[in-house]
Ligand SMILES: Nc1ncnc2c1ncn2[C@@H]1O[C@H](COP(=O)(O)OP(=O)(O)OP(=O)(O)O)[C@@H](O)[C@H]1O
């Protein structure tokens with residue numbers, strides 16, 4: 169193998185945090201103009217490896233070669249100078265500035281007298297965008313643009329700094345389907361221009377669509393690196409999870425749905441804001457209801473209205489035949505409704521607080537003794553939740569921010585299931601979750617339903633939606649346009665067409 | 671691959687030497703206690719001939735910091751909730767004035783109630799404007815700072831209001847409980863209740879969660895508007911008690927009592943390790959923050975610095991301590 173082809177080579181990288189090893193002797197290389205997928209379970213160390221390449225963390229041992237030369241990367245500036253660009257998962261843009269101002273932040277072109285030449289930066293931003301073959305107005309304020317444009321701006325920012333390698337950590341997590349497709353096409357074009365891309369994703373279809381080679385990490389160790397033509401999807405899944413899992417995404421008919429008696433939840437003519445219009449449906453005990461629809465079709469808004477976050481303008485909600493007023497999350501929780509929100513970092517967790525404190529937050533009533541909280545009881549309860557949901561956490565009293573993405577999601581789910589709700593609404597419950605955990609979460613959903621609870625699942629991943637739902641509601645423009653029993657849905661394509669409203 | 675393996679991965683399971691253990695020890699959290707001890711020892715040696723260590727002087731330090739300690743306990747809640755209350759100093763002033771006036775008119779109990787009413791009213795207005803109208807607490811309480819002190823000056827025509835009721839004066843600051851000065855007992859009570867409520871009750875957790883991530887707290891079913899209202903109410907009430915402590919100690923109500931205390935209280939809270947961005951709070955830390963400020967004031971006076979020099983040295987020490995305590 170000719171090392172000169174490698175734009176980046178990381179050799180025998182080891183890293184531990186507070187004595188807990190996270191990467192053990194990992195080697196990784198990227199060739200010019202390739203898309204290299206980096207895969208592995210939650211907490212396998214993918215993000216950590218990339219943060220070392222970006223200069224956010226320093227390795228304890230090992231070396232990094234850029235273009236064949238050993239290079240010390242001790243800061244983000246070093247990484248930029250070495251031609252490594254990052255499309256941040258949490259975007260690093262300043263919302264109050266324009267696209268062009270963001271792209272040239274801290275590298276503004278200067279005009280006469282050392283003043284910033286805004287016109288030059290707009291012109292150069294246009295050049296970058298036209299090279300990317302995308303249409304973005306450099307003068308637009310970032311705050312008013314959607315996430316897809318934020319991402320394009322991030323990419324343009326990296327390219328304007330002459331990045332040769334772009335790191336993308338779960339870039340499609342916040343994109344709609346057609347936006348993801350546009351991103352894939354952009355990646356193809358960048359590749360043709362000789363730019364290398366390191367692509368982290370938990371979605372197998374994306375990896376197959378884009379990548380030339382794949383590297384799998386498991387528990388901080390390098391497992392394999394191979395061209396995608398040499399490995400089967402089954403081998404990859406097995407490599408990531410460490411065991412064979414079969415049929416995780418196939419639907420298993422369950423007949424626990426109680427068709428007799430009052431429905432658990434009945435919604436009549438619900439209106440809320442602009443995005444929920446005249447919605448009516450029923451949810452029976454033991455039923456899993458899937459909500460399908462494009463981005464902006466009102467799925468999340470419906471969930472928010474049912475949980476009392478958004479104001480209900482008109483309509484009725486009945487729980488077990490009783491009319492209820494879900495005017496606030498407190499009321500919803502008291503009525504036995506729980507919502508697992510779509511954005512775990514912003515809505516699900518207090519990132520700086522410990523895993524234990526996060527888990528106990530909705531359960532404080534359960535660990536009270538008189539007016540005071542019982543510390544020992546709290547510790548016990550959180551330990552049992554951690555165990556039950558197999559959260560991978562070294563110290564429950566350390567900030568939840570330090571957990572990997574998938575484990576953070578498990579904490580959010582565990583926190584809510586600890587309250588033992590009757591109706592559980594999950595908004596994109598498997599975003600950023602690895603394949604093994606995903607099948608665990610889907611099993612958990614099935615189990616809950618079998619125990620007589622009602623579950624509403626929102627997901628943009630059709631295979632997953634089809635794997636669990638007993639019935640699928642299709643939303644468009646805030647209204648339910650179809651109500652399809654699972655048995656009538658032949659395949660993904662059928663659902664896709666239904667969602668498009670064909 | 672090449673044989674250019676340069677570094678063997680460090681065996682992370684190997685016994686760690688003392689250096690790494692020391693490095694990983696989270697000493698920043700204890701900086702306030704370390705700082706307190708260092709400053710104390712420094713003055714103890716430097717000022718041994720000026721009577722720094724005499725029991726009387728030490729009690730004096732406690733006495734002088736009592737009101738700041740009490741105010742800072744309330745402020746800890748506000749800051750841990752990611753808000754700020756700049757009106758506490760003037761609320762103390764207004765409360766001292768109202769107490770004194772009601773006391774001379776109607777007697778002991780109405781006097782105390784009048785003082786508490788000041789905290790109740792101002793705290794509720796602050797809380798309502800912040801939580802219901804969503805106005806930043808910085809602006810609301812900055813406005814209230816002016817209003818409260820203005821009202822206090824107005825209704826007294828800037829004149830001090832003497833308090834001749836001995837029971838009140840004994841109870842609020844001038845007297846002793848056995849051998850212990852009353853002010854020390856007052857601060858101990860506030861610190862104890864404040865610490866238990868913040869660490870060991872549902873309300874305390876909800877304050878920290880609201881300050882740490884308001885969105886997530888809201889999604890968890892916490893009424894964050896109510897929490898914000900409550901912390902500002904608490905801060906107002908606590909400040910009004912501090913005002914009565916001024917009134918009792920100085921046996922009069924005056925609009926100047928407490929002026930500038932908001933800054934000392936904020937400094938004490940931040941020195942004590944509470945995050946200015948919310949989400950974390952330590953009442954015991956706040957106590958030591960307040961004591962450290964009191965210690966410095968006392969030491970500098972004994973050292974014979976004039977008040978302009980005192981201000982400079984005090985400011986420098988506070989900046990230094992906060993710089994040491996900051997997160998990496
Ligand atoms: N700053 C840190 N301090 C302590 N532990 C950390 C820190 N950053 C990461 N970790 C731990 O290192 C391990 C690897 O985390 P990393 O984020 O690299 O995983 P990942 O492969 O990106 O997972 P995911 O797919 O869930 O995003 C996790 O167990 C995590 O808890």
Ligand SMILES: [Mg+2]
Pocket residue numbers: 214215216337572573
């Ligand atoms: Mg990650």
